[in-house]
Each structure stands twice: as structure tokens, then as C-alpha cells.
Amino acid sequence: MAVIIPLVNGTSYNTVTAHSAESYKNTVNFYTKFLGLKTQSSKDNESILTNEDICIKIVLEESNDGFKLDEARFNELFKLTARSDWRSKVPQSLVFNVENINIIKDVLIELDAPRQFHPSELSPMFLYTLDPLGNVVGVTETKNAVSTKPMKPTSTTSTMKVHSSLPSKVTSSTDLAGQIKTTTNYPSLPKAKGHEKAIAVMTSGGDAPGMNSNVRSIVRSAIFKGCQAYVVMEGYEGLVRGGPEYIKQVTWEDVRGWSTEGGTNIGTARCMAFKKREGRLLGAQHLIEAGVDALIVCGGDGSLTGADLFRSEWPSLIKELLETKRISEQQYTRYQHLNICGTVGSIDNDMSTTDATIGAYSALDRICKAIDYVEATAYSHSRAFVVEVMGRNCGWLALLAGIATSADYIFIPEKPASSEEWQDHMCNIVAKHRSKGKRTTIVIVAEGAISADLTPITPKDVHKVLVDKLGLDTRITILGHVQRGGTAVAYDRVLATLQGVEAVNAVLDSTPETPSPLIAINENKIVRKPLMDSVALTKSVADAIQAKDFDKAMSLRDTEFVEHLNNFMAINSADHNEPKLAADKRLKIAIINVGAPAGGVNSAVYSMATYCMSQGHKPYGIYNGFTGLSRHESVRSLNWKDLLGWQSRGGSELGTNRHTPEEADIGMVAYYFQKYQFDGLIIVGGFEAFVSLSQLERARDSYSAFRIPMVLIPATLSNNVPGTEYSLGSDTALNALMEYCDIVKQSASSSRGRAFIVETQGGNSGYLATLAALACGAAASYVPEEGISLEQLSQDIETLSGAFENAKGRDRFGKIILKSKNASKALTTDKLAEVITEEASGRFDAKSALPGHIQQGGLPSPIDRTRGTRFAIKAVNFIENNQDLIAEARSDDGDFDITDKQVSATASVLGVKGTNVVFTSIRHLYDVETDIAKRMPKIIHWQETRTIADHLVGRKRV
Numbered sequence: 004m005a006v007i008i009p010l011v012n013g014t015s016y017n018t019v020t021a022h023s024a025e026s027y028k029n030t031v032n033f034y035t036k037f038l039g040l041k042t043q044s045s046k047d048n049e050s051i052l053t054n055e056d057i058c059i060k061i062v063l064e065e066s067n068d069g070f071k072l073d074e075a076r077f078n079e080l081f082k083l084t085a086r087s088d089w090r091s092k093v094p095q096s097l098v099f100n101v102e103n104i105n106i107i108k109d110v111l112i113e114l115d116a117p118r119q120f121h122p123s124e125l126s127p128m129f130l131y132t133l134d135p136l137g138n139v140v141g142v143t144e145t146k147n148a149v150s151t152k153p154m155k156p157t158s159t160t161s162t163m164k165v166h167s168s169l170p171s172k173v174t175s176s177t178d179l180a181g182q183i184k185t186t187t188n189y190p191s192l193p194k195a196k197g198h199e200k201a202i203a204v205m206t207s208g209g210d211a212p213g214m215n216s217n218v219r220s221i222v223r224s225a226i227f228k229g230c231q232a233y234v235v236m237e238g239y240e241g242l243v244r245g246g247p248e249y250i251k252q253v254t255w256e257d258v259r260g261w262s263t264e265g266g267t268n269i270g271t272a273r274c275m276a277f278k279k280r281e282g283r284l285l286g287a288q289h290l291i292e293a294g295v296d297a298l299i300v301c302g303g304d305g306s307l308t309g310a311d312l313f314r315s316e317w318p319s320l321i322k323e324l325l326e327t328k329r330i331s332e333q334q335y336t337r338y339q340h341l342n343i344c345g346t347v348g349s350i351d352n353d354m355s356t357t358d359a360t361i362g363a364y365s366a367l368d369r370i371c372k373a374i375d376y377v378e379a380t381a382y383s384h385s386r387a388f389v390v391e392v393m394g395r396n397c398g399w400l401a402l403l404a405g406i407a408t409s410a411d412y413i414f415i416p417e418k419p420a421s422s423e424e425w426q427d428h429m430c431n432i433v434a435k436h437r438s439k440g441k442r443t444t445i446v447i448v449a450e451g452a453i454s455a456d457l458t459p460i461t462p463k464d465v466h467k468v469l470v471d472k473l474g475l476d477t478r479i480t481i482l483g484h485v486q487r488g489g490t491a492v493a494y495d496r497v498l499a500t501l502q503g504v505e506a507v508n509a510v511l512d513s514t515p516e517t518p519s520p521l522i523a524i525n526e527n528k529i530v531r532k533p534l535m536d537s538v539a540l541t542k543s544v545a546d547a548i549q550a551k552d553f554d555k556a557m558s559l560r561d562t563e564f565v566e567h568l569n570n571f572m573a574i575n576s577a578d579h580n581e582p583k584l585a586a587d588k589r590l591k592i593a594i595i596n597v598g599a600p601a602g603g604v605n606s607a608v609y610s611m612a613t614y615c616m617s618q619g620h621k622p623y624g625i626y627n628g629f630t631g632l633s634r635h636e637s638v639r640s641l642n643w644k645d646l647l648g649w650q651s652r653g654g655s656e657l658g659t660n661r662h663t664p665e666e667a668d669i670g671m672v673a674y675y676f677q678k679y680q681f682d683g684l685i686i687v688g689g690f691e692a693f694v695s696l697s698q699l700e701r702a703r704d705s706y707s708a709f710r711i712p713m714v715l716i717p718a719t720l721s722n723n724v725p726g727t728e729y730s731l732g733s734d735t736a737l738n739a740l741m742e743y744c745d746i747v748k749q750s751a752s753s754s755r756g757r758a759f760i761v762e763t764q765g766g767n768s769g770y771l772a773t774l775a776a777l778a779c780g781a782a783a784s785y786v787p788e789e790g791i792s793l794e795q796l797s798q799d800i801e802t803l804s805g806a807f808e809n810a811k812g813r814d815r816f817g818k819i820i821l822k823s824k825n826a827s828k829a830l831t832t833d834k835l836a837e838v839i840t841e842e843a844s845g846r847f848d849a850k851s852a853l854p855g856h857i858q859q860g861g862l863p864s865p866i867d868r869t870r871g872t873r874f875a876i877k878a879v880n881f882i883e884n885n886q887d888l889i890a891e892a893r894s895d896d897g898d899f900d901i902t903d904k905q906v907s908a909t910a911s912v913l914g915v916k917g918t919n920v921v922f923t924s925i926r927h928l929y930d931v932e933t934d935i936a937k938r939m940p941k942i943i944h945w946q947e948t949r950t951i952a953d954h955l956v957g958r959k960r961v
């Protein structure tokens with residue numbers, strides 16, 4: 004056995020996997036004792052350890068081999084003496100004296116120079132392989148890919164640089180050379196050998212944008228893992244019909260370019276025959292005839308209900324097939340278990356246990372754009388519009404569109420009212436909005452909208468009420484199938500791609516005992532859920548609606564759905580209903596933008612203000628950042644009418660700049676905080692906003708005006724704010740960049756032998772480049788976290804040349820490469836294009852393409868708008884909830900004494916982490932989790948995405 008001990012520089016974190024409880028404990032001890040790392044967080048089977056330079060995650064996996072390393076052994080193996088520059092300001096360099104290397108047994112050390120040095124400064128990386136007695140039997144110089152050859156033990160003492168690597172598992176020393184460069188900690192994609200399964204994918208039900216990305220990802224992941232990939236054409240219809248025309252084996256090339264295409268290229272259907280047992284019997288027979296071992300179904304609640312039924316009936320189906328001699332004894336034995344998995348693809352977002360279904364955000368995007376357009380003509384004529392959106396049994400599209408466009412009223416099946424109630428309620432709200440000076444009225448009706456007695460509410464019904472009771476000039480717009488059309492938004496492409504990879508993993512992990520999985524997303528994490536439970540829960544919502552138990556239906560919907568609905572009702576009734584809170588609970592809350600503009604910032608301000616109004620608080624806007632405040636006292640009370648339309652606008656209506664309070668004059672900032680007696684502050688912005696919050700928190704000792712709850716809503720296209728995996732604006736930016744890439748890719752395709760190098764913004768963060776590469780199927784991406792090594796560049800040019808030669812003038816061969824502006828100081832984007840063209844020696848050429856500030860986006864994406872609302876309301880709640888805590892810290896004589904807990908709870912960053920939305924103390928984030936010099940969090944949450952993006956385009960890593 005061998006174990007790899009990785010160390011990593013500050014830009015990322017590595018995962019060390021221990022395979023027994025004891026080695027887990029010892030590994031943790033090792034890092035804490037010898038390297039002085041501190042526990043940042045820990046669970047039973049996982050510890051994250053950091054200091055200012057390193058962040059390592061140690062994970063205990065199930066013991067598979069009884070492998071152990073005890074502490075004494077570690078001591079023996081590693082007499083590590085940290086050199087004096089260990090904690091110096093050379094964050095990427097960790098230098099140790101490693102003694103007694105010749106007695107190292109079962110241990111492999113990857114030795115290398117730090118990652119981000121200029122290639123000319125890099126020393127070679129060696130890979131030592133040791134025999135069971137601890138002798139070094141092989142050394143591989145991986146930089147030049149020198150093959151392993153036996154050699155004598157090396158000297159007992161040497162000074163070496165220990166390089167980062169991300170080994171995900173303990174592996175046999177014999178095949179380490181192949182494994183060492185697999186640097187992933189998310190869904191680990193082993194090399195293509197060993198699995199010989201045939202994995203089929205189908206799309207079913209209504210098509211949804213993103214289905215093609217899902218199919219592409221499943222096909223390529225399956226092939227990558229050494230499986231055969233099949234597609235079932237036309238949904239369940241193809242299963243029922245069977246044969247090679249409907250169940251086809253496909254190749255890597257067959258799905259080229261699919262991620263940019265809307266609809267589903269393998270066809271879909273609503274198949275009545277599959278609802279009957281005879282249809283499913285035929286389906287089982289055809290799957291077995293085609294030799295398919297596993298089926299992945301991408302479809303909505305109906306399709307997955309069908310899949311679940313198929314799975315549960317499988318034993319009886321194959322028994323019948325055997326008895327009627329439609330399959331052989333051998334086939335019966337081989338296909339005992341139906342290996343099935345669901346990836347939820349439907350625009351309706353009506354499947355329980357997942358926050359989003361593939362296609363739902365693309366449909367929402369179409370809806371919001373349409374309503375933004377309608378809004379303009381409604382304003383011109385001062386008209387009302389009734390807009391019908393899709394969603395047969397689910398109001399998600401209508402609800403989210405209601406929030407994203409600040410519609411006046413929505414009708415959804417989950418929250419019906421009696422006929423009289425809804426008429427009065429709607430007219431009341433619309434009339435109040437009109438009386439306050441609003442010229443437009445937008446009412447959104449879900450296709451499945453009903454009243455409390457289950458009678459459908461149609462756009463015509465609503466139209467009649469608006470005309471008859473309010474006398475409004477009213478029009479109806481039915482959006483129809485436009486909502487399902489077009490290419491997928493970035494979120495859906497990424498979701499579909501990651502879910503595809505995870506679905507193949509799940510299928511390969513599956514045993515006859517494993518419940519069939521459904522691949523879901525919770526907040527920002529791809530997770531597996533039992534298909535059967537998800538189907539049952541989804542059905543129970545529909546049953547509750549049919550039984551008119553609407554409270555139950557609502558309680559069975561995801562908590563986020565309920566949260567969105569409450570938020571919509573609160574901001575929609577702002578300023579004309581009686582405020583919720585008693586007078587003594589009402590606060591003065593300020594909001595400010597800091598940093599570059601980002602999509603969703605205005606939504607946050609709009610929602611913060613309207614929510615404050617509904618609660619009874621007084622919202623203030625601080626215009627033009629901290630300099631606006633210190634120089635011009637730019638504080639204005641926010642009023643409802645002035646904010647109309649902000650929800651849908653790009654940029655920053657408050658005005659923004661990058662100055663922190665200290666740069667602006669923190670004394671003046673404190674003075675105005677005192678003058679206006681603010682009870683809480685919400686900062687919306689990126690890294691400068693993060694630094695600003697830290698400055699204000701640390702200045703509480705000197706300025707009592709800052710002794711109030713303060714919270715940061717991250718908003719930056721760089722998505723580099725510590726404490727969160729998502730920042731407002733990053734989705735808008737990703738979509739703007741993706742659309743740009745699709746266009747240049749099309750141009751490259753038409754020119755045949757051409758690649759475009761697209762330069763992305765994002766400072767030192769490679770987030771945009773990485774995610775856009777995944778969404779567009781880019782041939783490569785270069786990011787600041789990795790730099791551009793000449794070896795990798797040569798390899799990429801080689802791969803591209805090979806691809807162009809194979810293309811032989813066919814279409815869909817447009818190539819793009821994403822490059823973060825800061826990926827290399829020496830290689831500018833133009834230079835890179837020149838170098839590639841030169842090196843390609845006429846086989847193809849490269850051109851640079853600079854989207855620049857287009858990446859800030861025009862209209863904010865629905866994701867940024869609705870999350871802006873959600874975060875703003877959570878931020879106000881944070882300020883409300885922490886008033887008492889900070890009051891405790893203020894003593895009578897004006898001294899300020901605050902515990903860590905109080906800091907943490909009263910000055911925090913709101914963020915999405917994994918499956919949760921959390922508040923994290925600014926002091927902790929600043930001191931522990933941030934690389935201030937690089938303006939980056941130490942932990943890069945999207946690291947794994949790079950590996951997947953590379954695998955799916957066949958990029959070879961040096």
C-alpha cells in the first residue's frame with residue numbers, strides 16, 4: 004500500500020483521505036502537531052485544518068484495507084523540521100527537511116516546486132515509489148514525464164519542496180504513476196478501465212433546456228469510465244418500441260457541442276403505453292435485448308414516477324419475460340437488478356427534495372425577459388397585463404417570476420383562496436399600488452392556478468375582474484412554449500453537467516441493495532436522494548392539493564418555496580398594509596453598495612427596503628459608497644415609489660465605488676452613523692465590501708456608532724468573497740460570458756480551423772473562467788490559481804491540433820479557451836493567441852476575444868434577482884435578531900466589551916455553503932479563511948469543477 008501526503012499552498016485546499024479511524028486520527032494529529040495547523044471545523048469523519056498558508060481537509064472514508072499509520076510510525080518516518088521561512092510571506096512555498104527517507108515504508112511523497120512559480124523557476128517534481136521494506140524503488144520525474152525506473156535509496160537527508168496534490172484515495176504503489184495527477188475531491192472520476200457496464204440515458208416528459216448538457220455529460224462520463232454509452236430515443240416510447248433504432252450506442256463525438264443547444268436531441272415523448280404494465284414489460288425486454296445494465300432517466304415528476312414504478316416492478320417483469328421465453332435464463336440471471344437513476348429535468352420545478360430541476364431557471368429566464376418587455380408597453384399605456392406562465396401542478400415559475408419582476412399579484416395552485424377572497428384581495432393590492440402612483444399592473448397566473456374549491460382560475464377570469472372592478476385597460480399574454488425554448492442558462496448547463504457526472508457515479512456505485520437514487524441539488528451541493536422517497540413526497544403534495552389540504556401541500560413543498568412565498572407577500576404589501584412589528588421594535592436600517600456593480604444588487608436594495616416597510620422599520624440608502632457618505636452626507640430615506648422597477652434593473656441604483664471606510668474617512672462615517680442613529684447596516688458588495696465590514700467591526704472600540712449588527716451580502720462577479728460559494732452578480736456575469744462564448748464558438752465553428760481565447764474578468768479568481776468553460780464545453784481554461792505552465796500549454800496545443808485533424812472540416816468543431824485576465828502576467832491574451840497560432844504551424848489559428856465589461860451583464864438574471872431578495876430579507880432578519888445581543892455588549896459607561904460569540908453574531912457575512920445559507924463571523928473569515936494579499940478565500944470551492952470540465956472535453960493534464 005501507499006499513501007500520499009499532500010500539502011497545499013494557500014490558494015486551495017487539499018483532501019487527504021484516511022481509510023481507518025486510526026489513520027484518520029493520526030493524520031489529523033500529524034498536521035496539527037508537526038505543521039501547527041489549527042482545526043477550523045470538524046465532524047466525526049472530517050476535519051478542516053488551516054493556518055495562514057495551508058488548508059487541508061482530512062476525510063475518513065470507510066476502511067477498505069485495514070491500513071494504519073500510528074503516531075510513532077509517523078515520527079519515525081518524518082523528522083520534519085520546519086524551516087524558518089515556514090510562516091513567512093512566501094505563501095506558496097513550504098520547505099521542509101525530510102529525514103530518513105530510506106526507511107519510509109508504504110509512503111509516497113510527491114515532491115515538487117510550488118505551483119504558481121514561473122515555469123522557468125520550477126524544479127522538477129519527483130514521485131518516489133517505495134517497496135514494502137521502505138527502499139525507494141522508483142522515481143518518476145513527472146515534470147518531463149520520465150518513466151519510473153528502479154534506483155538506489157536516496158540520501159537520508161535532503162531539503163525538498165513539498166508540492167500540493169489532491170489525491171482522493173489510497174492506492175497501490177504499483178499503479179501510482181497513473182493516479183497521481185488525478186487531482187479531484189469531487190466525484191472522483193477514475194481512469195477508463197474496469198467498468199464494462201452499458202449505461203443508457205433517456206429524456207422524458209416535456210423537454211427542458213439543459214437536457215442536452217445532461218445527456219452529453221452522462222455519455223462522456225460513462226465513456227470516460229470505460230463503460231458503453233447508450234441513448235434511448237423518444238423517451239419511454241423508445242423503450243416500448245426497442246431495437247437499435249431506438250436504443251442506440253453512442254460515441255464521445257456524437258454529443259459534441261450539445262451543451263449549447265436547447266431542447267433534447269434524443270427526443271422525448273409523453274408515452275401512454277408505458278403507463279400500462281404491458282408497455283413496461285416491453286421496455287424491460289428491449290433494455291435486456293440491448294444489453295443495457297443501467298438506465299438514467301432525465302425527466303419530470305411523471306417520468307420519475309414511471310421510473311420508480313419500473314424499478315419496483317422489475318423482478319416481476321423479468322420473471323414474466325423468462326416464463327414467456329422472451330428472455331433467456333442467462334439474461335434473467337444477468338439482469339436481476341434494474342440499475343436506475345433519475346436526474347430531474349423539467350421546467351416546472353415540481354419535484355420534491357431538489358431545489359431546482361434542470362430547465363426551470365431557463366424557463367424562468369424566458370418568463371422574466373418577457374415580463375420585462377411587457378412592462379415597457381404596460382407603462383406606456385398605463386395598462387394591466389395578465390401573464391400566464393407554465394406549471395400544471397406547481398406554482399414555482401409563477402412565484403419566482405413574481406419576485407423577480409416585482410409583479411403586483413400571483414396565482415399559484417399551492418395557495419388558493421375562495422373566488423370572492425382572491426378577487427377582493429387582488430383588487431385591494433392593485434388599487435393601492437395604483438393609488439401610490441404605479442402606472443403598470445402585472446398579474447401572473449400559473450397554468451395550474453385554482454381557487455379553494457379547485458376550480459381553475461384562468462387569465463380570462465382575472466382579466467374580467469381587473470376590467471369590471473378596477474376599470475383597468477387590461478391585456479392577456481400567454482407565454483406558452485416560448486418558455487421551454489432556447490438554449491439553457493448557465494445554471495442549467497452546469498447543473499445538468501454535474502448531475503450527469505454524479506448520475507454515472509451513482510450507477511457505478513450501486514449494488515442490488517442500494518435504493519435507486521435521484522440526483523438533486525440542495526443550495527449549492529449536488530446530492531443523491533432516494534428516488535422512491537422523492538416520488539412519494541412529490542405525490543403527497545399533489546394528493547394534499549386534491550384533498551384541499553393546502554396547508555399540508557405547502558408544508559410538503561421545499562422550505563425554500565415557502566420562504567419565497569412569504570417573501571413575495573411581505574414585499575408586495577409593503578407600505579400599504581399595517582406594519583408587522585410593534586412601534587418599539589421598529590429599527591433604522593441602512594444599506595450601502597461597495598465595489599464594482601453586480602447583477603442583483605438593486606434587487607437586494609429594493610427587497611430590503613420593501614421588507615423593512617412591511618415590518619415597520621425605516622430603510623435608508625447610503626448613496627455612492629462610503630465616500631458619498633463621508634463627503635456629501637449621502638443618506639436618503641428610501642421610499643416605495645422611488646424604488647419602482649429597481650428589482651429588474653442592472654448595475655447599482657444607489658451608486659457604488661471601491662473605497663473602504665478607512666479610505667473614505669472612517670471618523671466621518673461614524674459621525675453620520677451617529678447622526679442618523681442607525682440600528683443596523685447591510686453592505687452589498689464584493690471584496691472591498693468584505694474589507695469594509697472588517698474595518699467597521701474592528702473600529703467598534705473607537706466608535707460606538709458601529710456597535711450595531713452589520714452584515715455583508717456578497718455581490719461580485721468574481722465570486723471571491725470568503726464565507727460564501729455564491730455572490731450576487733456571479734450568475735448574471737456567467738450568463739453574459741456564456742452567451743458571448745456561444746457566439747464566438749459559432750464563429751469558430753464556421754471558420755473550421757479556429758480557436759478563440761476568451762479573456763474573463765474576476766481578478767485573481769478563476770471562477771468565471773472555470774464555470775464558463777464547463778457551461779460551453781471549452782477546450783481548456785487558464786486561471787490565476789494555476790497559472791499557465793508551458794508544459795500544459797504545449798499539451799493543450801497538441802490536443803487541439805489532434806482535434807482539428809480529426810474534425811476533417813466537420814461542423815461543431817469551433818473551439819474556445821477561457822483565460823482569466825490574471826492567469827499569467829507574461830502571457831497576455833493576445834500573446835497567448837499568437838503563441839498558439841505560431842505553435843500550431845498552420846494546423847489552426849487562434850484569435851483573442853475580449854468581452855470586458857459586458858461580463859457585468861445587462862438585466863440581472865432571475866437567479867441574482869430572487870437571491871437578492873432572499874438574502875436581503877435574511878439580512879434584515881439578522882439585524883432584527885441580533886439587537887439584544889449587541890446591546891448586551893454595550894456597558895453603561897460607554898466601554899465596549901464584546902465576546903467572540905457576539906462578534907460572530909453581530910458582524911457577519913451571509914453566504915451559501917454547501918447545502919446551507921449561513922452567517923459567518925467577519926473576524927473569523929478575515930483572520931483565518933482569507934488570503935488578503937490575493938483578495939481570495941483560502942478555500943476554493945469550485946476546484947472540483949475544473950477537473951470535471953477537463954474530463955468532459957478530454958483535456959489532458961500535464
Ligand SMILES: Nc1ncnc2c1ncn2[C@@H]1O[C@H](COP(=O)(O)OP(=O)(O)OP(=O)(O)O)[C@@H](O)[C@H]1O
Nearest residue numbers: 208209239273274277278302303304305306309349
Ligand atoms: N404513473 C406512471 N406510471 C408509468 N409511467 C408514467 C407515470 N407517470 C408518467 N409516466 C411516464 O412518464 C412520461 C412523462 O410524464 P409527464 O408527462 O407527467 O411529464 P414529466 O416527466 O412530469 O415532465 P414535465 O412535467 O416536465 O413535462 C409519461 O408520458 C409516461 O410515459
Ligand SMILES: O=P(O)(O)OC[C@H]1O[C@](O)(CO)[C@@H](O)[C@@H]1O
Nearest residue numbers: 209303349350351393394395450
Ligand atoms: O408540451 P405539452 O405536452 O403541451 O405540455 C405542456 C406542459 O408541459 C410543461 O411545460 C412541463 O411539464 C408544463 O408546464 C405544461 O403544462
Ligand SMILES: [Mg+2]
Nearest residue numbers: 303304305349
Ligand atoms: Mg411533470
